[in-house]
Amino acid sequence: MLARPLLLSALTAAAGGAPSGPTEPTPEAQAPSAEVVVQAPEPRFVAPTLRDRIGRIWAPVFINGRGPFRMVLDTGASDSAITAPVATVLGLVPSPSHLVLLQGVAGSAIVPTVQVDSLTVGDLDVTSATLPIVADALGGAEGVLGTAGFSDKRIDIDFLRDRITLVRSHGQHAPIGFITLPLERSGPGLLMVPGSVAQVHVHAVIDTGAERSIGNEALRRALVSRHAQGTPDKIYDVTTHVQGGEMFESPPIMLGRIEIRGARITYGEVRIFEHWHLTHEPALLIGMDALGLLDELIIDYRRRELQLRMH
Numbered sequence: 001m002l003a004r005p006l007l008l009s010a011l012t013a014a015a016g017g018a019p020s021g022p023t024e025p026t027p028e029a030q031a032p033s034a035e036v037v038v039q040a041p042e043p044r045f046v047a048p049t050l051r052d053r054i055g056r057i058w059a060p061v062f063i064n065g066r067g068p069f070r071m072v073l074d075t076g077a078s079d080s081a082i083t084a085p086v087a088t089v090l091g092l093v094p095s096p097s098h099l100v101l102l103q104g105v106a107g108s109a110i111v112p113t114v115q116v117d118s119l120t121v122g123d124l125d126v127t128s129a130t131l132p133i134v135a136d137a138l139g140g141a142e143g144v145l146g147t148a149g150f151s152d153k154r155i156d157i158d159f160l161r162d163r164i165t166l167v168r169s170h171g172q173h174a175p176i177g178f179i180t181l182p183l184e185r186s187g188p189g190l191l192m193v194p195g196s197v198a199q200v201h202v203h204a205v206i207d208t209g210a211e212r213s214i215g216n217e218a219l220r221r222a223l224v225s226r227h228a229q230g231t232p233d234k235i236y237d238v239t240t241h242v243q244g245g246e247m248f249e250s251p252p253i254m255l256g257r258i259e260i261r262g263a264r265i266t267y268g269e270v271r272i273f274e275h276w277h278l279t280h281e282p283a284l285l286i287g288m289d290a291l292g293l294l295d296e297l298i299i300d301y302r303r304r305e306l307q308l309r310m311h
Contacts, residue, residue: 056208058071059145062119063116063119065118069086071141071143072208074208075191076285077146078148080145083133083143086142092116094133098113099112105271111133114133116128116129126148154299156296157297179256191206200222205276212247215285220267253284263293
């Protein structure tokens with residue numbers, strides 16, 4: 001049967017950081033990297049992490065009590081997913097009778113799934129989960145950690161210390177030195193806050209699973225001259241679809257009082273903006289090229305609030 005659509009929107013990589021196209025997982029991607037620390041010290045909800053090859057955040061995830069597996073923390077994905085080699089290691093056989101529609105940035109695909117008894121990282125403990133099988137999580141990751149089960153959680157991503165803290169939210173205010181932004185919308189696979197680029201108001205989607213930032217055509221019309229030519233670029237997603245686009249240097253991106261400089265925006269008619277109903281007004285998917293310039297990022301799902309710190 002075909003289950004409800006699952007959104008794995010942010011598994012994107014622009015040309016230059018990604019391989020030339022979607023490929024089968026390589027031995028390098030399957031084998032643990034000596035440079036990546038995925039063994040969580042006490043307390044168990046604090047885990048050290050390093051970036052993958054395209055700059056995204058790895059989280060150490062235990063599945064059925066085994067692991068940890070290197071899964072990309074993806075705030076743009078509604079559900080978690082694993083690669084076929086991980087399913088093999090766990091002894092799980094995909095069910096031909098249980099397929100799901102996987103929605104990516106550039107397209108969609110119907111993929112098989114496996115059933116797991118538990119998925120654990122930090123204070124997140126999901127039981128009896130259905131996980132789609134993705135061909136390639138990109139960047140050497142073994143899967144994707146989506147936001148299912150995060151509604152009462154607080155995620156603290158400390159970029160300076162390469163540390164993730166995942167705990168149950170107690171509704172605490174932001175620490176001293178942070179600025180806060182209310183979530184405009186926080187539906188499945190969508191974490192959106194108000195922002196601006198060169199004084200153009202944008203709906204900013206916070207997407208830790210994306211390597212690069214992606215703008216919709218409405219933002220391009222507001223910021224880029226009709227005759228300007230950018231650098232040809234490609235966007236890959238887990239559905240194996242490829243979307244062409246043009247990349248331009250971005251004016252400063254403003255999130256509250258925080259100004260992010262040095263990012264680039266790839267523009268293209270990617271399908272995910274249609275899925276999110278964000279085609280008529282300027283919208284920007286903010287990827288790790290911009291988010292990685294912050295010192296610390298806290299997402300409090302219970303407070304429906306983003307808390308940011310930059311030196």
